[in-house]
Amino acid sequence: MKISDQAALLFISKAVSAALLFAVGPILVRYMDQAEYGTFLQINLITSFLVAIVPWGIPQAISFFVPRIGTAKRFSFVTRTLTTLFVLGCFGAALVWVGRDLLGQWMSNPQLITLAPYIGGVIIVTILVDTTETVFYAYNRAIVVGIVLPLKAIARLTGVVLPVLFGWGLAGLFEGIIAVGLVESVLLYGYHLLKLREASLASDAAIAPLSEQVRYALPVGLTMLMTITGSNMDKYVVSSLFSPAQYAVYARGAFDLPLVGILPGMLFDLLLPKFSEYLHKGQTREVLRLMRESIRRTALVFFPVCLLSVVLGDALITLLFTDAYAASAPIFKVFLLGMLFQVANFQIVFRATGNNARYLKVIVLRIVLGLGLTIGLLNMFGAIGAAFAVVITQATVSFISCVLAGRELSESWLKLVPWSDLGKTLALSVCVAIVILPITWLAVPNWIILLLGGAAFGLLYVLCAFYLKRVSDADREILTRWAALVMRPS
Numbered sequence: 001m002k003i004s005d006q007a008a009l010l011f012i013s014k015a016v017s018a019a020l021l022f023a024v025g026p027i028l029v030r031y032m033d034q035a036e037y038g039t040f041l042q043i044n045l046i047t048s049f050l051v052a053i054v055p056w057g058i059p060q061a062i063s064f065f066v067p068r069i070g071t072a073k074r075f076s077f078v079t080r081t082l083t084t085l086f087v088l089g090c091f092g093a094a095l096v097w098v099g100r101d102l103l104g105q106w107m108s109n110p111q112l113i114t115l116a117p118y119i120g121g122v123i124i125v126t127i128l129v130d131t132t133e134t135v136f137y138a139y140n141r142a143i144v145v146g147i148v149l150p151l152k153a154i155a156r157l158t159g160v161v162l163p164v165l166f167g168w169g170l171a172g173l174f175e176g177i178i179a180v181g182l183v184e185s186v187l188l189y190g191y192h193l194l195k196l197r198e199a200s201l202a203s204d205a206a207i208a209p210l211s212e213q214v215r216y217a218l219p220v221g222l223t224m225l226m227t228i229t230g231s232n233m234d235k236y237v238v239s240s241l242f243s244p245a246q247y248a249v250y251a252r253g254a255f256d257l258p259l260v261g262i263l264p265g266m267l268f269d270l271l272l273p274k275f276s277e278y279l280h281k282g283q284t285r286e287v288l289r290l291m292r293e294s295i296r297r298t299a300l301v302f303f304p305v306c307l308l309s310v311v312l313g314d315a316l317i318t319l320l321f322t323d324a325y326a327a328s329a330p331i332f333k334v335f336l337l338g339m340l341f342q343v344a345n346f347q348i349v350f351r352a353t354g355n356n357a358r359y360l361k362v363i364v365l366r367i368v369l370g371l372g373l374t375i376g377l378l379n380m381f382g383a384i385g386a387a388f389a390v391v392i393t394q395a396t397v398s399f400i401s402c403v404l405a406g407r408e409l410s411e412s413w414l415k416l417v418p419w420s421d422l423g424k425t426l427a428l429s430v431c432v433a434i435v436i437l438p439i440t441w442l443a444v445p446n447w448i449i450l451l452l453g454g455a456a457f458g459l460l461y462v463l464c465a466f467y468l469k470r471v472s473d474a475d476r477e478i479l480t481r482w483a484a485l486v487m488r489p490s
Contacts (some may be wrong), residue, residue, distance in 0.1 A: 015145035017153035024160050025252070026320045031164050034324065038244030039111050039170060041251045045235055046096070046103065046112075051126045052228040054092035056086050057220030061394040064276060064354065073245050080136050081213070082128065082189065089127040093120025107239050111170070116396060118174035122422040126183025132188040148188070153179045219357055222349075226363035232392070234368035234386040237378060250383045252321050253331025254390070256339060257309060266478035267294050268345050284409055287349070288416065295344045296418045299425045300470065302343045306336050308457045313452075315446035326382075334387040338394040340426070346401040349408050358404050368396045381473055425470055432461045 028037055047250040062081060081377045096103070112119075129152070136145045154197035159180035163172035216277030229236075234254060270288060278286045309316065310333050317329040371394040377385030441454045465471050 002446065008465075012307060013149045017149040017291070020150070020153035020157050021155060027161055028164060029325065030322050034168065034245035034248045035243070036192075038246070038248035038251075039109055039115075040173070040240055041176070041248055042107050042109060042112065042121075042244060043115060043170075045123045045232065045239060046117055047126065049228055049376075050092045050096070050123050050231065051130070052097075053221065053225045053285055054088050054123065055127055055131070055221070056083060056088070057217035057222075057224055058088070058213065059127075059134050060220050060351065061217045062134050064216055064351070065213065065271075066273075082131060082135075085127050085131050086124070089124035092123045093125075096120045105305050107244075109244050115174065117169060118171065118178065122174060122181070123179040125185055128185040129181055129188060132185070144191075152184055155184065160208065180239070185246065217353060219360065223360050223363060225351075226360060227347075227365060227459060230363055230366035230370050230397075232389050233393075234374045237371070237374045238383065238386055241378070242383075244331075246383075248324060249327050250386070251332060252325045253317065253328035253383075254335045254387060255332075257305060257336070267298065269347050272348055272351060275348055279352050284411070287352070287409065288411060291344075291349075291416055292418045296421045299343045299422050300465070303340065303422075303425050303429040304432065304461050306339050307429040308436075308454065309333075311433045311437055311457075312450055312453045315440065315449040319446040319450065330384055331387045333386060338387075338391040341391075341394040341398040343422070344398065344402065346405040348418070349405040349482070353408055355408060358408060362397055362400050362404060365400065366393055369393050369396060421470075424468070427463065428464055428468065428470060432457055432464065435460060 015041045019028060028339055032040070052227075058271045062078065065077065096116050097121045100113045102118070104113040131191055132147060133148070136148075139142070156177065159175055165168075165173070235247075235251065238250045242250065271294060274290065274416065275287055278284070278290075297490035313333040313336070314326075314329045317332055318326050321328065347359055370389060373389035374386050377389045381388070402416055403413045406416050409416075436453050436456045440458060442449060442452075
């Protein structure tokens with residue numbers, strides 16, 4: 001299956017799963033007060049941080065090593081990796097237990113102390129489940145991922161919502177998450193054991209030593225530590241200075257759109273093995289071609305959805321999270337502007353070359369700049385100042401990353417990005433957003449505003465995109481092939 005077809009399958013799959021998981025928030029805000037919901041969001045912030053750093057880059061090493069090692073060695077390599085990650089997950093859980101008092105003090109929330117065991121359980125199962133998904137990407141089994149993701153989302157939604165509906169509180173909610181994660185881990189590893197085993201364990205004895213994997217993973221892990229710290233710096237600061245209820249209001253505005261936020265990560269997972277292969281063969285031009293095309297096509301979706309969401313932000317936030325979170329809307333609109341700079345993920349270049357040290361410098365800058373701007377603008381303008389700090393930091397980091405990625409490939413940074421295409425797509429998105437702006441002035445329910453605004457924007461954008469040839473012949477061929485795949489009888 002071509003990369004474009006894999007991308008189509010995974011986009012649909014991730015869109016469905018993201019929509020299902022996103023439904024957690026609108027449901028919980030209707031059954032929890034802001035303080036309780038803020039505690040839930042604080043725990044998510046803690047677990048996402050530890051899930052990213054505790055494995056210390058070992059899961060990402062799978063995508064680097066699997067394309068480079070013999071088929072007969074892959075099964076043992078992956079099995080050893082999963083075992084190592086289970087041990088690291090247990091270490092992360094123990095770390096939370098030991099530092100539970102510090103967590104409670106840092107976020108001014110004593111409830112985190114009593115919930116520490118549940119935080120540890122979530123860390124273990126999440127690491128295992130997420131890593132198994134990475135395994136499927138490395139084996140070029142995007143179809144499996146496309147089938148599994150919606151099923152996982154349904155299971156997780158059920159595990160979260162049912163305890164809340166039955167009134168079991170936060171403890172019951174996290175018990176549901178852990179139970180679902182354990183079932184997912186067993187099933188996914190079972191699939192790996194039964195379907196992906198390509199040779200006996202005996203024949204796979206001569207695999208690369210763990211030390212080699214660790215050497216690759218160490219700088220990746222350090223980079224991920226810095227990345228997750230930098231990307232969530234605003235939330236760490238707001239959570240430590242505000243009450244759980246105030247943090248809930250901020251966090252409901254400072255979030256990535258589920259359908260837009262999946263694109264960079266999806267393309268990263270799909271393209272990393274290809275980038276690694278091309279660079280291993282010295283085919284730099286193919287890397288540049290894939291980079292430019294992925295950015296251009298991502299922007300065709302990214303830019304219009306972000307601009308549409310800015311225009312409809314007030315109606316969207318209050319419809320999703322009730323009028324109690326109306327103060328989240330301005331934060332949401334500002335935060336969306338920062339998402340425009342996520343259209344390109346230059347980290348993939350450094351991961352593919354194995355040179356993460358160069359990118360690490362950018363991340364250090366992101367942390368320092370993000371921390372300084374967040375504290376400064378938060379004190380000056382309140383919560384919305386933290387959102388502006390995110391936008392400024394993302395813009396700076398994106399530009400510097402582009403320049404350094406060009407040096408890594410021994411090419412001009414101007415060649416990495418289709419600047420003209422991005423400018424035209426952004427201009428078109430802004431113009432269409434301005435045209436549909438009067439719809440937001442109508443004295444009608446929010447759902448009608450969203451329906452009319454979304455339909456008008458979508459129709460006008462698509463017509464203009466085709467008329468102005470923003471959609472290339474290659475894009476049309478891909479769309480036609482995707483339509484044929486969808487309409488083809490099973």
